[in-house]
Amino acid sequence: MEMFLMIAAMSLLGVGVCVALFAAATHDVRQAERQANQPAQNAPQFFAPEIATPADRIPIEALLLQIERHVRLEQAAAESFHYAPTAESLHSRSASPLVH
Amino acid sequence: MMNRDLELLAGLHPRDVAAVLSLGHTVALATGDKLFRLGDEADHLFSINRGRIALTMPMAVRDRDENILIEERAAGQTVGWSALIPPHRFSLTAAALVETEVIALPRAALVEYFTGNPDVGYAVTRNIATVIGQRLEVFQAMWLREMQRLVKLSYA
Numbered sequence: 001m002e003m004f005l006m007i008a009a010m011s012l013l014g015v016g017v018c019v020a021l022f023a024a025a026t027h028d029v030r031q032a033e034r035q036a037n038q039p040a041q042n043a044p045q046f047f048a049p050e051i052a053t054p055a056d057r058i059p060i061e062a063l064l065l066q067i068e069r070h071v072r073l074e075q076a077a078a079e080s081f082h083y084a085p086t087a088e089s090l091h092s093r094s095a096s097p098l099v100h
Numbered sequence: 101m102m103n104r105d106l107e108l109l110a111g112l113h114p115r116d117v118a119a120v121l122s123l124g125h126t127v128a129l130a131t132g133d134k135l136f137r138l139g140d141e142a143d144h145l146f147s148i149n150r151g152r153i154a155l156t157m158p159m160a161v162r163d164r165d166e167n168i169l170i171e172e173r174a175a176g177q178t179v180g181w182s183a184l185i186p187p188h189r190f191s192l193t194a195a196a197l198v199e200t201e202v203i204a205l206p207r208a209a210l211v212e213y214f215t216g217n218p219d220v221g222y223a224v225t226r227n228i229a230t231v232i233g234q235r236l237e238v239f240q241a242m243w244l245r246e247m248q249r250l251v252k253l254s255y256a
Binding site for chain 1: 159234237245249
């Protein structure tokens with residue numbers, strides 16, 4: 001009986017050591033696999049096209065006109081500050097489509 | 101455009117106005133013509149007789165270099181004051197928005213005339229200082245407004 005218990009305890013200890021060694025040996029492999037999978041998740045996918053931002057949808061000529069309008073409106077706002085400098089006139093809202 | 105309405109020569113006696121203008125020559129520009137380009141040597145100061153001039157700077161818009169309007173100047177106003185300010189290089193590009201006529205005043209002739217007529221030189225320098233000062237204050241305000249938006253976007 002004593003012999004049987006000793007063999008059983010030794011077997012359990014052996015299994016435990018094997019599990020620990022196996023886990024340590026495969027840890028680096030699992031980490032490498034996770035890292036290898038990450039770029040694939042971030043890469044553009046055929047069925048999930050990139051979401052276009054509003055600026056991307058505007059034709060460049062229209063965008064340039066918006067920029068020009070923005071500059072003119074901002075300049076007018078800044079000039080009103082120049083002639084009547086107050087904190088309110090400095091931060092007055094303009095109708096520029098680029099800031100709304 | 102009457103000569104007395106030119107911002108560059110405001111406050112000068114008509115005799116002095118005529119004398120300064122006689123130093124220059126008239127340049128006619130068709131729509132789209134460039135008066136000067138960013139980086140060019142600034143050896144002339146320009147007073148706009150008629151028409152409109154757009155002052156632009158390059159900006160990358162969707163990977164394309166585009167000339168973006170910075171300021172527009174009209175008849176009676178002055179462009180190209182880099183001609184009188186070292187390092188005498190234009191920091192903007194100037195192009196005619198419509199058919200335009202300017203008086204081109206060579207820096208060398210102006211400096212020589214001002215040396216002999218310091219009262220005229222003082223008046224013209226004061227007028228240019230007014231133009232530069234106004235532009236500086238306007239652009240300070242524009243810069244701060246953009247900064248305010250940047251702060252709102254980044255830290256809202």
